[in-house]
Amino acid sequence: MRLDGKIAFVTGAGSGIGRGSARALAGAGAMVVVSDRNGAAAGLVAAEITGSGQRAEAMALDMTDTAAIRAAIHEVITRHGRIDVLHSHAGIQIEGRLDQVSPDQMDASWVMNVRSHFVAAQAVITQMQAQKSGSIIITASNSGVQYDAGMIAYAVTKHAAVAMVKQMAKDFAKDGIRVNALCPGFIDTPFNAGFERQMGGRAGLEAYISTAIPAGRFGTVEEVAAAVLYLASDQSRFVTGLALVADGGNVSDRALKTSLSGTGFLLRLLSAFRFGSRDGGRIAVRLVFSCHAARHRGSRTMVLAVIVRISASAPVRCRVREPVQCRRRSWFGPGALRSVCAA
Numbered sequence: 001m002r003l004d005g006k007i008a009f010v011t012g013a014g015s016g017i018g019r020g021s022a023r024a025l026a027g028a029g030a031m032v033v034v035s036d037r038n039g040a041a042a043g044l045v046a047a048e049i050t051g052s053g054q055r056a057e058a059m060a061l062d063m064t065d066t067a068a069i070r071a072a073i074h075e076v077i078t079r080h081g082r083i084d085v086l087h088s089h090a091g092i093q094i095e096g097r098l099d100q101v102s103p104d105q106m107d108a109s110w111v112m113n114v115r116s117h118f119v120a121a122q123a124v125i126t127q128m129q130a131q132k133s134g135s136i137i138i139t140a141s142n143s144g145v146q147y148d149a150g151m152i153a154y155a156v157t158k159h160a161a162v163a164m165v166k167q168m169a170k171d172f173a174k175d176g177i178r179v180n181a182l183c184p185g186f187i188d189t190p191f192n193a194g195f196e197r198q199m200g201g202r203a204g205l206e207a208y209i210s211t212a213i214p215a216g217r218f219g220t221v222e223e224v225a226a227a228v229l230y231l232a233s234d235q236s237r238f239v240t241g242l243a244l245v246a247d248g249g250n251v252s253d254r255a256l257k258t259s260l261s262g263t264g265f266l267l268r269l270l271s272a273f274r275f276g277s278r279d280g281g282r283i284a285v286r287l288v289f290s291c292h293a294a295r296h297r298g299s300r301t302m303v304l305a306v307i308v309r310i311s312a313s314a315p316v317r318c319r320v321r322e323p324v325q326c327r328r329r330s331w332f333g334p335g336a337l338r339s340v341c342a343a
Contacts, residue, residue: 001233004029007080012090014041016189020221021228026054035061063090063116073123085232088120089139094153095194113157132176140181142247169241178240185247188218215248
């Protein structure tokens with residue numbers, strides 16, 4: 001995945017994932033602008049890159065300062081003629097529940113985790129439209145596609161960042177501009193400080209990760225940087241509006257557990273039947289699912305059909321013991337189940 005001749009702009013690149021992203025993009029041939037609120041840290045990262053024979057320059061940039069963001073991006077476009085990749089990474093993590101987070105802390109989370117990305121993307125979008133190409137990568141979190149206990153400010157703003165990415169992707173796809181969200185899980189960087197405090201220190205967090213994350217470990221900066229490089233490169237030229245989750249299986253594991261909880265309904269469905277046969281023959285019960293997507297007044301309606309098929313070596317007696325109620329809507333009642341049996 002090469003980026004030769006490309007200009008990349010990375011925010012929050014003085015450490016952690018931002019630093020890894022800058023190094024990966026430069027390693028693929030891009031000229032990288034390394035920006036960070038800590039100008040000295042940005043300078044060190046740029047020096048690492050140029051010391052390896054690659055191209056980079058550093059700048060101090062406060063992502064809470066709208067005018068500064070616009071000026072910095074305008075300066076880079078003026079000097080280099082373009083920006084091909086924007087990785088807007090800078091963010092903030094404030095832990096706490098509703099009764100523990102102040103309005104000022106919620107505002108700070110919104111400014112860093114949503115508004116700063118909005119301003120950066122807005123500053124670069126006109127130039128990308130003119131060149132009919134560009135990749136915007138916004139760092140959200142796997143907390144932007146699920147929820148974490150005691151993280152209201154963080155989870156809410158990361159969900160908002162993912163929603164913003166999807167909206168921008170839809171609006172600018174025809175201009176050749178791709179917009180994707182990077183959703184890392186527990187990566188071994190200082191950014192985990194909020195979770196560490198929640199869990200009583202580093203040891204508590206490590207113990208949690210070893211059991212709660214299917215991969216059983218922290219992710220590495222290099223693993224996430226590889227995802228950034230993919231989204232920045234032409235290898236993902238047909239990918240836009242994606243929330244790319246890199247979390248060792250955490251989100252998918254939670255989703256699986258949630259979906260499995262729905263088997264309780266199926267068990268109730270089966271328990272509504274009483275099966276028997278005249279000669280005691282064995283009965284096999286098979287549940288067959290079919291899912292159909294249908295357009296209805298401009299929206300997609302998902303229809304789940306559950307069919308109970310009964311096969312036996314002898315005639316089968318089947319009757320309904322009780323109606324089965326779906327939590328949201330009564331789909332199955334005695335009449336419906338008798339119809340299935342009769343069929």
